[in-house]
Amino acid sequence: MRELIKGRISSFQTLGTLDGPGVRFVAFLQGCPLRCVCCHNPETWDKNGGTQYTAKEVVERAERYKEYFGKEGGITLSGGEPLLQADFVTEVFRLAHEKGINTCLDTSGCIINEKTEELLDYTDYCLLDIKYTTDREYRQYVGCGLNNPLEFLERLNNKKIPCRIRQVIIEGLNDSTDNIKRLAEIIKKYPSIEKTELLAFRKLCVSKYQKLGMSFPLANTPETPQFKIKLLEEKLAEILKEE
Template sequence: MIRVHSYESMGTFDGPGLRLVVFLQGCPFRCLYCANPDTIETSGGRETDPAEILRMAVDQKPFFGRRGGVTFSGGEPTLQAAALVPLVRDLKEAGIHVCLDSNGGVWNPAVEELMGLVDLVLLDVKQANPERHHALTGRSNTQTLRTAAWLEEHGRPFWLRYVLVPGYSDAEEDIRRLGERLGGCRSIERVELLPYHTLGVHKYEAMGLDYRLRGVRENTPEQLDRAAALLREYFPTVVVN
């Protein structure tokens, strides 16, 4: 069984084309800006037969076109890698493109197998600076950077995703450190610069949780343009989502 939080049909922001996005339950990170705090605990969501997800994907396949498919997101989907591996094999057998949206912070033999199976990894790097990454997520970025290195070493295509959080990941030093660390990776097909947003704040209120970035404002267009220009010094393709 796979513990699913929710689904999004015809998603356009989590990989190429139109996609069925499956949000899985559970995450080891505690990102201060997490838009889905209800996905963090591993005990939440609904236990789902992988065959149900496969049927849903096959039913929606006519809408995917040549570029679309299924994206597993979260939460952190690699927490359920052992259960995902056979499902991903079945999806690929059905001719469906599969993306994995991951923070790269979990690693074990099942995760390695999963990373080698999917067509594309969307790797969320929160911060290249170890201390600032820990302040932002409560966890180390060591494994995330190792995951990026593994993808590069094995020629596995991935998109690098970076959320621009004012005061936490938007300094020129932050962006240049990311570029210096990962700018030479040939497996990075593109970089997605994701604006910080507060769309999930109401969830914290509903759950009785304190949203610790309440005073942080969303990015201005000028801040996003500046960050994108810096990233383009290191990466050939940078997209602001």
């Protein structure tokens, strides 16, 4: 039975407001093939960790909060990297749709195959990271090419799935106007993108790394001040207006 397919989950968040439109029940899936230097969830990397749940169990949990979802909210599968457990995600989303629950995928867009295609057939909304805007930076600071998220965007576009792009702004890595110009070029190409969020780099995850006996690669990088984000947001809006 498909609904008994099991997935590995790191943790749940019952009423999140930052993981997609509206109020959402969020499951953080275990396992990620990437190693972003700014990763805030290193505990989700190990694909054999976490706790196993069936797709049915996850949707039953989400259903308990249905009254809070309103028109826009629903269930978000985040990670880790949910695409690593594509069959499980597809089943959670399929069951969520049966219950009238909106589905949102929070992904790096790093895996694209037939399973991804099927999963997207049950995806209502997508949060996609465009972490950097050059292939060199992607390979150095993420562990895959820029082509992966761009190809993923292409798929979202083909299937007309609305999406929100997110980029964490890190001093010395991607806080330049040139990066914003390149980001704007990407945004202009894909009508599926309905919103772009620039987020300030924070170091709240340092204790997680310490607990795991690992060092945080950006421990010496300062947190990004909010005024810098505002300036870059203004620059982005200005470029997107010039058409």
